[in-house]
Amino acid sequence: MPAGGWKAPHNLRARPGVVAPVHRASSRTLGAALPFLAESGNPMAGAYIGPNLLSRSTFCFDPWEAYAAGVVRSHSMAIFGVKGSGKSVLAKALSTRLCRLGRKVAVPHDPNGEWTRVAAYVGGVTMRLGPGQAARINPLDPGPRRADVSGADWTQEVLQFQRTKVRAMVAILRNTTDLSEIEHTAIDLALEQVHRSNSTALVPMVWEALRNPESHIAEEIGAGGQMLAHTLRRVTVGDLADLMDRPSTVAFDANTPMLTVDTSGLLRASAETKALLRLTTTDWIERGTPAGPGQARLIVHEEAAVALLNEVAGGGNLVGRVSDEKTARHKRRSNCYLIHRINDFDALGDRGSALHAQALGLLADCDTRVNYAQHTGELERSSQVLGWNRTQTELVRKLRRGEGFWQIGPERVAKVRNDCTPGELAVFRTDGPGAAPQ
Ligand SMILES: Nc1ncnc2c1ncn2[C@@H]1O[C@H](COP(=O)(O)OP(=O)(O)O)[C@@H](O)[C@H]1O
Ligand SMILES: [Mg+2]
Helix, strand or coil: CCCCCCCCCCCCCCCCCCCCCCCCCCHHHHHHHCCCCCCCCCCCCCEEEEEECCCCEEEEECHHHHHHCCCCCCCCEEEECCCCCCHHHHHHHHHHHHHHCCCEEEEEEECCCCCHHHHHHCCCEEEECCCCCCCCCCCCCCCCCCCCCCHHHHHHHHHHHHHHHHHHHHHHHHCCCCCCHHHHHHHHHHHHHHHHHCCCCCHHHHHHHHHCCCHHHHHHHHHHHHHHHHHHHHHHCCCCHHHHCCCCCCCCCCCCCEEEEECHHHCCCCHHHHHHHHHHHHHHHHHHCCCCCCCCEEEEECCHHHHHHHCCCCCHHHHHHHHHHHHHCCCCEEEEEEECCCHHHHCCCCCCCHHHHHHHHHHHCCCEEEECCCCHHHHHHHHHHHCCCHHHHHHHHCCCCCEEEEEECCCEEEEEECCCCHHHHHHHCCCCCCCCCC
16 A cells, blocks of 8 residues: 555545644633633642543642632532442542542441442541441430530530431431421420430430420320330330440541441341431531531532432431531531432422422532433433533533533533542442452
């Protein structure tokens, strides 16, 4: 064959018919001339994630830096994508790299035990919870006594936390958040009775107070208390008892770079058990984290929709999450929710119901949304809820494994390939030889 290839039509050896004129300009001028291609020139600070495939520049992210720069209005983020699309690998890459920058990370519920190696990789710790494990967390554990509040205020704060906690537990056990006025009163009075004679409140004590109230409150607690006692019975003598009926045996170490809670031992446990444990560990981590500089912590909620929303249609956990988002910013927490699809939110309560609105509200609180590959059938609903235009929807349709479409606040978008080193992948991956157990 001749060096220039055979001379034939369409063999791509012909000279181009059009010669573009040479044009020189400064990058400043080009930035204005090509506004849809050039970035603002103000890259975001934070952990390296990979190349931005839209602009070919380097993409970094840190929720707190993005907030400080005014790019987002909340620290929290949501990562969507079908199973196997790369959500967990992204969460692990972001977490470990943020740890290297001094941020802290917690994973309150790791149903596959896939974060244990990640915690070890950054010098963090893993706690195992479940049948046969020694570690216990008391759901009513208020965490370490805060130095900045007086004795009386602290007692009030503990009572308030425990009230909310008992209500959330009841909501999970009953599959509904509806509590009657009498039941609200009964919980208050029962907790006060427990505090009169004990320094550490435990769920069985509350149960006992509801069944056998002191004479001066017996009338007020009345029938409402009896119904509540029936609900809480499962946490005290039923199948859940062993996990939550005693004082905590572990203290949360706020200085550890990464804490993960391996709940893989609960694989066959009931949905309520998983939901109650998730509620307990999340609160335990949050209450154990002192406020203040240097305490910025990323909380990764693995399989968020499955365990946090869907399994417990009553939404007990969701209510806790929504109220948590209100305080998270102040406490320098960033919640990172890993969710399969938007439809998981729709499955929670009827469209238009208060619960459904709360689910979407939680999403609205996540000002950073990352979409990994989605099923084609889900794209339309996602584009509605997440506000994509046609081009962006097409972009998500074509995403490959490990590639994500980022929406950061109202202004910024990026298509980012999450670059991992072979060493990182060996720690992060959940498939192939030597992978963490699924
Ligand atoms: N950025 C990436 N680079 C290389 N491989 C990846 C990347 N993201 C995901 N993978 C591969 O895909 C597999 C599934 O990813 P994973 O994040 O666990 O999926 P899921 O979305 O279900 O959490 C991983 O075990 C890994 O082998
Ligand atoms: Mg995963």
